[in-house]
Amino acid sequence: MLFKRMESGRASISDAVYMEVITGLHGTTVPNILAAACLAMVGAITTYETGDMVTAGLTVAGVLVAIVRLVEIFAFRRRLARSPQLGRAEGGRWERRYVAGTVVTALILGLFAARSIVLGDALCCVMAVGIGFGFGAGVVARLALRPVAALLDLVAIAAPAAIVIFMQPDLRHVGLGLLILMYVAASFEMVRLSFNASINQITLKRQFEQLSRIDPMTGLANRSVLATDLPAMLAAGTIAVHTLDLDRFKEANDRFGHPVGDALLKQVAGRLRAIAATDDLVVRMGGDEFVLVQRAATDAEAAAQRIVRSISLPYDIDGQTVELGASVGVAVAPGDGRTAEALLSRSDKALYRAKQHRGGYVLARELRMADATAAGQSVSEGLAA
Numbered sequence: 001m002l003f004k005r006m007e008s009g010r011a012s013i014s015d016a017v018y019m020e021v022i023t024g025l026h027g028t029t030v031p032n033i034l035a036a037a038c039l040a041m042v043g044a045i046t047t048y049e050t051g052d053m054v055t056a057g058l059t060v061a062g063v064l065v066a067i068v069r070l071v072e073i074f075a076f077r078r079r080l081a082r083s084p085q086l087g088r089a090e091g092g093r094w095e096r097r098y099v100a101g102t103v104v105t106a107l108i109l110g111l112f113a114a115r116s117i118v119l120g121d122a123l124c125c126v127m128a129v130g131i132g133f134g135f136g137a138g139v140v141a142r143l144a145l146r147p148v149a150a151l152l153d154l155v156a157i158a159a160p161a162a163i164v165i166f167m168q169p170d171l172r173h174v175g176l177g178l179l180i181l182m183y184v185a186a187s188f189e190m191v192r193l194s195f196n197a198s199i200n201q202i203t204l205k206r207q208f209e210q211l212s213r214i215d216p217m218t219g220l221a222n223r224s225v226l227a228t229d230l231p232a233m234l235a236a237g238t239i240a241v242h243t244l245d246l247d248r249f250k251e252a253n254d255r256f257g258h259p260v261g262d263a264l265l266k267q268v269a270g271r272l273r274a275i276a277a278t279d280d281l282v283v284r285m286g287g288d289e290f291v292l293v294q295r296a297a298t299d300a301e302a303a304a305q306r307i308v309r310s311i312s313l314p315y316d317i318d319g320q321t322v323e324l325g326a327s328v329g330v331a332v333a334p335g336d337g338r339t340a341e342a343l344l345s346r347s348d349k350a351l352y353r354a355k356q357h358r359g360g361y362v363l364a365r366e367l368r369m370a371d372a373t374a375a376g377q378s379v380s381e382g383l384a385a
Helices: 004-013 014-027 032-049 052-080 088-119 120-144 147-166 172-213 222-234 249-254 256-274 300-312 341-355 364-375
Strands: 238-248 281-286 289-294 315-317 320-322 325-332 359-365
Touching: 014 088, 014 172, 032 052, 032 088, 032 120, 088 120, 088 147, 120 147, 120 172, 120 289, 147 172, 222 281, 222 289, 222 341, 238 249, 238 300, 238 341, 249 256, 249 320, 256 289, 256 300, 256 315, 256 320, 256 325, 289 300, 300 325, 300 359, 325 341, 325 364, 341 359, 341 364, 359 364
Parallel strands: 325 359
Antiparallel strands: 238 289, 238 325, 281 289, 315 320
């Protein structure tokens, strides 16, 4: 029942939260390096003092596994820096590799501790068991968001030593064995508590981040979203940026009051959502200015026509009919610009021309062609960088 609750909690977290968890697992190499260094030191001392080749073999195996895990961590970081963005399915494969590495490391440390107990050198035994306890503490801290993996690690550390200890049923060994078992139980309880607290914390963080991207008046994305999402959309393919202002909005706001003006903005936002496709981005820039980014810009002019027609239909606000218009400037990548800044600048210029015409839409390419003709240049010379 306990594992079922934890795994259902894990499955219910969003992709963004899940990827943050996986990135956190690969966030540091220090514990891995310290565990390998401690194992190498204690293994060398134990081998020197006892001449035991099993201890030497376990020491070499532990160091080799640590090197492999370091390579895996650096490989993950390189993958994270490349396109396309890491998805949940691929993230799951990286997670499984990471967990496999921790379980193998834990098992080697557990066997190392068990072998030290068998050898009977008290000081070497204390050092070996100490490494296991230290690694277990690290498991509690690092793998709290992966409770099943944490339990596997804790069992792999404790089981070999516990088996060897209980095979020598004198009072001192029984006490040590019980102490190890209680340590595992207490550690897993800490994992359970940390799991619940960490999932809540990460989820709240993501919710606050999402709220910071939303315009509270209309529920649309706010202008900060353009800085992050527009370059990514542009890199993915051809897009069209429709920048629009509402015509006669100020007059309606002054005549009917701010509550009516707020209601108008909300209805305009609803109409833009209805026009936008699922993957499109609708942003309220502020005041009565909006931006619609069309991801599949197969016919940007037709989309601009739909925007003007929809926004110009009458609005019913508490029994009062209000009529607005729309001025739209359209810039299409890559012809009108190959960067987010160039597209927004070109669409703004086209919007200004549309407002001079008292509404309707203007395509940035028409302005570009007119400017190029007036300057005696070819159209291709007017392309944005």
